[in-house]
Amino acid sequence: MLEGGAAALLLFAAIVANGVGMAWVALSMDVHWQQVQGTAPSRGAVRRLRVLGALGLACGLAACLRVDHASMAVLVWIMALSAAALVVTCTLTWRPGWLKALAWLAGCEARP
Amino acid sequence: MPRTFTIDTSGSPRLHIAARVGAAVLGGYGFAWGINAVTMALLSAAGLEFHDAEFLGNLLGVLAFLVVFLWTFAARRLWRVWAVLTSGGALLAGTGSWVQSWLV
Amino acid sequence: MFQSFRQAMAWLHTWFGLVLGFVLMAAFFFGALSVFDREIDRWAIPETRIAPQPMPSYEKLLRPAFERMQPTPLAIDAMRPRVDGPMPAHFDTVDSWSAYTTHRDPVLALYAGYQVPHAKDAEERIWAYATIDPRDGRLLPDEQLKIGSGFFFPLHYGLTLDWKNLGIWIVGFSALMMLAALVSGVIMHRKLFREFFTFRPGKAPLRSVLDLHNLTGVVALPFHFFFALTGLLIFASTYYFPLGETQLHGLHERHEQAEARETGLPHARADVSAGLANVDAMVAEAQRRWHEHGKAGEVGFLVLQHVGDANGYVSVYRAGTDRIALVGDGIHFKASTGAVIHEDPPATPVARVSEFLTGLHLQHFRHWLLRWLYVLGGLTGAACIATGFIFFVEKRKKQHAKTGNQGSRVVDALAVTTVTGMLIATLTLLIVNRLLPERLPAAWASRGDLEVYLFWAGWALAMAHAFVRSAPVAQERANPAWYEQCRTVSAMALAAVLLNWITTGDHLIKTVFTHPYWPVAGVDLFLLASAALATVAAHRLKARLGADQLAQSTEAGHA
Numbered sequence: 001m002l003e004g005g006a007a008a009l010l011l012f013a014a015i016v017a018n019g020v021g022m023a024w025v026a027l028s029m030d031v032h033w034q035q036v037q038g039t040a041p042s043r044g045a046v047r048r049l050r051v052l053g054a055l056g057l058a059c060g061l062a063a064c065l066r067v068d069h070a071s072m073a074v075l076v077w078i079m080a081l082s083a084a085a086l087v088v089t090c091t092l093t094w095r096p097g098w099l100k101a102l103a104w105l106a107g108c109e110a111r112p
Numbered sequence: 113m114p115r116t117f118t119i120d121t122s123g124s125p126r127l128h129i130a131a132r133v134g135a136a137v138l139g140g141y142g143f144a145w146g147i148n149a150v151t152m153a154l155l156s157a158a159g160l161e162f163h164d165a166e167f168l169g170n171l172l173g174v175l176a177f178l179v180v181f182l183w184t185f186a187a188r189r190l191w192r193v194w195a196v197l198t199s200g201g202a203l204l205a206g207t208g209s210w211v212q213s214w215l216v
Numbered sequence: 217m218f219q220s221f222r223q224a225m226a227w228l229h230t231w232f233g234l235v236l237g238f239v240l241m242a243a244f245f246f247g248a249l250s251v252f253d254r255e256i257d258r259w260a261i262p263e264t265r266i267a268p269q270p271m272p273s274y275e276k277l278l279r280p281a282f283e284r285m286q287p288t289p290l291a292i293d294a295m296r297p298r299v300d301g302p303m304p305a306h307f308d309t310v311d312s313w314s315a316y317t318t319h320r321d322p323v324l325a326l327y328a329g330y331q332v333p334h335a336k337d338a339e340e341r342i343w344a345y346a347t348i349d350p351r352d353g354r355l356l357p358d359e360q361l362k363i364g365s366g367f368f369f370p371l372h373y374g375l376t377l378d379w380k381n382l383g384i385w386i387v388g389f390s391a392l393m394m395l396a397a398l399v400s401g402v403i404m405h406r407k408l409f410r411e412f413f414t415f416r417p418g419k420a421p422l423r424s425v426l427d428l429h430n431l432t433g434v435v436a437l438p439f440h441f442f443f444a445l446t447g448l449l450i451f452a453s454t455y456y457f458p459l460g461e462t463q464l465h466g467l468h469e470r471h472e473q474a475e476a477r478e479t480g481l482p483h484a485r486a487d488v489s490a491g492l493a494n495v496d497a498m499v500a501e502a503q504r505r506w507h508e509h510g511k512a513g514e515v516g517f518l519v520l521q522h523v524g525d526a527n528g529y530v531s532v533y534r535a536g537t538d539r540i541a542l543v544g545d546g547i548h549f550k551a552s553t554g555a556v557i558h559e560d561p562p563a564t565p566v567a568r569v570s571e572f573l574t575g576l577h578l579q580h581f582r583h584w585l586l587r588w589l590y591v592l593g594g595l596t597g598a599a600c601i602a603t604g605f606i607f608f609v610e611k612r613k614k615q616h617a618k619t620g621n622q623g624s625r626v627v628d629a630l631a632v633t634t635v636t637g638m639l640i641a642t643l644t645l646l647i648v649n650r651l652l653p654e655r656l657p658a659a660w661a662s663r664g665d666l667e668v669y670l671f672w673a674g675w676a677l678a679m680a681h682a683f684v685r686s687a688p689v690a691q692e693r694a695n696p697a698w699y700e701q702c703r704t705v706s707a708m709a710l711a712a713v714l715l716n717w718i719t720t721g722d723h724l725i726k727t728v729f730t731h732p733y734w735p736v737a738g739v740d741l742f743l744l745a746s747a748a749l750a751t752v753a754a755h756r757l758k759a760r761l762g763a764d765q766l767a768q769s770t771e772a773g774h775a
Contacts, residue, residue: 011585026413071540071572072581078438079589082596085435089413137389148457152464162471164566166460170452174445178395185224209463216466 007067014063015080021056022084023102024049026092035096036103045108052106057081128190136184139197140177146204148173153211225400232393234608234627237601239375239390241634244601246372247443248594249364249642251579251587254320255735256364260649262720263357265736266322269350271315271515274495277353278326278518282313284355285328285344295342301334309333309485310523311341317350317516319537319582320735324350361664363645367671373447376668384455387447394444401433408434425607432600439593440600446577449570479558481548482527490526493554502532502547505559511545512538516580520551529557537582541568542575605631609689617692625689629682629697636701637678639746643708644674646743650715693764694757702754709747713740 026032028049033041041049060080064073091098103109148169155165180197187193218224249256258265272278287295292303307330316325326348329341347356361367370376377383402408412434415427433440453460460468476483495518503513516535522528528551533544546560563571579587609628616624648670656663678701685697716736717723727737 029410029413031410032413068583069539072583072586075540075576076583076586076589079586079593082436082439083589083592085413086431086592086596089415089431089435092413093415093417145457145459149459149463152459153467156467160566161564162460162467164564164570165467166453167449167566167570169459170449170457173457174392174448174452177392178399181392181396182225182228182399185218185228186221205463208459212464212466216470 010063010067011076014060014067014077015084017056017063018060018077018080018084019087020102020105021053021058021060022081022088023091023099024053024056024106026088027099027103027106027108028053032092032096033103035092036099037109041108048108049103049106132184132190132193135190135193135197136181139194139201140181140184142201143180143197143204144173144177144201146201146208147176149208150204150211153208153215157211157215222404225403229397229400229404230608233397233601233604236390236393237604238630238634239386240394241598241601242375242638243372243387243390243447244594244597245638246368248591248598250369250372251590251594252735252738253362253364253369254318255738256368257362257366258322258733258735259716259739260363260646261360262722264323264349265720265722265733266349266351268320268322269317269324271317271499271518272324272350272353274499274518277350278313278315278495281326281346281348281353281355282310282328282520285326285346287330287342287344291342291344295332295335295340298337298340299332299335304333307332307342310520312519312521313523314517314519317535318580319514319535322350323347323356359662359664361649361667363649363667366664367645367668373451381455384451388451388456391444391448394440398433398437398441398444402437405430405434422607422610425603425610429600429603429607432596432603436593436596436600439590440597442573443577443593443597446573450574450577479548481529481558482522484527485522485525486527488526489524490528490552492520492524492528492551493549495520495530498530498549498554499532501549501554501556502534505547506534506545509545517544522551526552528552536575536580540575540581541571542578542580543571602631602635605634613689613692617690620690622690625686628689628695629679629686632682632686632695632697632701633675633679636698636705637675637682639705639750640678640701640708641671641675643705643712645671646712647708647715650712650719688764693768694761696761699754699757699761702750702757706747706750706754709743709750713743713747716740 027036028041028046030040030046033039033045061073061077064077064080067073068076151172152165152169155168156162160168184190184193184197218227286307296303309331311329311331312327313329314327316327317323324347326346328344328346330344332340332342345358347358348354349356367376373384373387374381375383375386377386408430411427411430415424415431417424417427419427448456499515499518502515506513511534514535514537515532517531517533519531519533520528521531530549530551531546532549533546536543541563543563544560547556548558549555550557575581579590605627609624609631612621612624616622645667648667652663652666654663656666660666661669681701682695682697685700686695689695713724722733722736724737724740727733727740
């Protein structure tokens, strides 16, 4: 169990990991990839984004577990997932271009 | 293949809806009570601590209420719903009391 | 009646959602506020704006405070009919003294229960309550309304309808319908995963409202499901399925007797007077034992049972701040000697599940991020229900306009009442709390009662306004009350922040920077954020209202 600044930092990391993971999961869906990149995603990109998305969410859970008692960590993680999904949806609605950076980070670029 | 539901609509639809809502709310509650009672009694008989049995009874009772509530609206024949919920509820509750009489 | 299973579920979802959605909206919204009930209490009762305190020393502080307590004349009058003969001038036989605090409470709640001589029921107890400042034992005024823990919190589970616990039953049935609506909603939703991240505000209102309804319902689905379920479970054994008190009373009785034998904690007085060992030493011993098991050591609840009697015992319970499960880990001492009689055994697996489920709803833990995420979850639930109402109206508005049906007009006005009207009622309460003088004329209702009456009056006024302005809905246009009430909300939220500054001197620069006090700063910041959001909403609604009117006039021109 951690306290104070270290705990706050790790919780922040958990929120970021959940957000990035959720965004990758969203990008692995045809319609949202289309929204961001304007083209259809390749089969490889979809698989890659799904794996990375799952990894991001898993990192989020790991960070939560590092900070709190397991029963509390799981709740923090699930609630943070809801928040991440809301943020990703809002980004896709109003600023889809921002997610290009995350697609690039995952090594998945739009096909010409 | 979606099943086609032919629900007996003899009488006014308003009355039918009232009968269905009544079955869901009152019949559902009675049935949930029965599930609750029988779970508590049987688990107590199995040696579980009273409040543990009570919690599991409550949990199953609430979930059973939810399931039969949905079923009442999906079921084809309303009379069968009424029959299952009332007789089932009474039977379950009766079993609960019977088990208790053995224990206490 | 229904052609298919899906249609049956849609009927259930629509009509039960419509009728009970109004209750659920209040449960979700005031539940979300209750997450910060103690902080709202601080905002509403300025004299208690002090830092949270641990349980104070019994010997130095609690004993004198307990000894000063006596039931109020009101409580004595209420007891009179249950007693044969006159009431004593002073209640001397203390059945129990207890003190309760949480990690967020700067004030300490004290409870004293006394035996009642010549009572018709030998088990009869008369109670006295007090709130003290745990730093010096000073008695704090207890007649002020604790808006958060004393009003919003009970409102969210019982609507403050206390008659025969009617409110608790209504909210309980609504929670069951929340579960039914979630299940039927998932069945109706054809593209749950495909449209998980989808919101299309540019599309037709019907589509975009449905997007929002699905989004707010689906992303927080675990929250909605578990809060409705655990809310039901918390009250199930006491109110909804009181089997232990009724049908299975025998089993309950058997358990109580076995427990009394096992724990060795006497149920009644021995009627032999005895002294009291040092209670602070007992508390220290309890903390030492918790520490050995790696648990946080703050005391949440301290109980002295059968005070002054040879059968007396002292129970020390832990404040469960470090985990979700609501556990006391109680340690019980013999009052006269201070020896440990009994230590609560570790919970059984089933009890652990039960403590986790109730604990996740009741939130005794210390975790500010999770608290805010809960607020977000609650507000998402409220948004889901509100968009459900709007979808209902949007879907039927055109048809109803053609046939002259007033249905969508009424539902729309009720939606205004439960969305912006509820905010107006809440803000009315906060504003009158800051405006009413400390002491009211004796003939008036108490200050707290008056605040509550004005809360309902504010809500009723908002409802009247929503209905008065609702005529355009019957002609397929928007109700201007949405826009007007959004404006009112933003003005009232600003006014509440300003009034807090004027009446207490606590402005945000002070509460955030120079003398940080987050409970008050948090409420003020939340109010400012609400004001900003309401302003944006009002702006958007005004633009839509303008477009509506333009379309109407061109239509009229063409005709």
